[in-house]
Structures are given as structure tokens and as C-alpha cells.
Amino acid sequence: MDGDREVICPDCGAPMVLRETRKHPYGNGDPRKFFGCTNWPQCSGVHGAHPDGTPMGIPADQATRTARKEAHRAFDTYWKGRRWGRDEAYNWLAWKLGIDGDDCHIAMFDQAMCERVIEICTEGEDD
Ligand SMILES: [Zn+2]
Secondary structure, eight states: OOSOOOOBOTTTOOBEEEEEESSSOOTTSOOEEEEEETTTTTOOOEEEBOTTSOBSSOOOOHHHHHHHHHHHHHHHHHHHTTTOOHHHHHHHHHHHHTSOGGGOOGGGOOHHHHHHHHHHHHHGGGO
């Protein structure tokens, strides 16, 4: 072991490998690194990575996945009720969370972030 942390797929428990995509480059134009499940395409588990290839946070456990589901539901309810487009909605959410739009993927949020999403999407309900 050279100190590398093994990343385990939060969905199926298989090891994850570092991959790159040109779809969502970093701000400097470099291809974005992420961890993909070795069971892909059977499993679509992904986890964010920093540009140096270290994992972003800790892959989700059951509680986090439940929180993500709830965050997704709160978010979808919020923006669909406003007839926004998906991009518009995600830009709004990124702005509310104070993060980069490129990093705004509920599937990559940790539990605390999901709780903020739920808070943000339910606090405006009285307007
Ligand atoms: Zn998997």
C-alpha cells in the first residue's frame, strides 16, 4: 500500500477506478477526473475526484443515499413547480449552495449538503 485510498462503489461495493471525462472539464480545461464503478455498465456508481485524482469526500453510505433521494425529491418538486428548465434549476441550486455549477450534482453530495438542499428547497415554500 502506498497510501492510496481504495474507493468502494457506494452502490454495489465493488472497487472503483479513476477515469476521465471531457464532458465536464475543470475550469482550466483539463478533463474531469472521477471514480467509476468497475461493474460499469451494470452499475452506474460514480464518485467525484479532485484534479489530482484523490477522491472528493467519502463515497455514500446508505444514509447518504437516502439523503440524496430526499434532496432530489425536494429539489425536483421545487423547480418543477416553477416551470424552470433543468439547467436553470441546477444553476439556481449551485448559486444557493455557493458552489460551481459544474460541481452541482446531487448524486455527488454528502449528507450535510443534501440537508442544505432540502432546507433551501423547502424554505421558499411560503411565498
Ligand atoms: Zn457499483
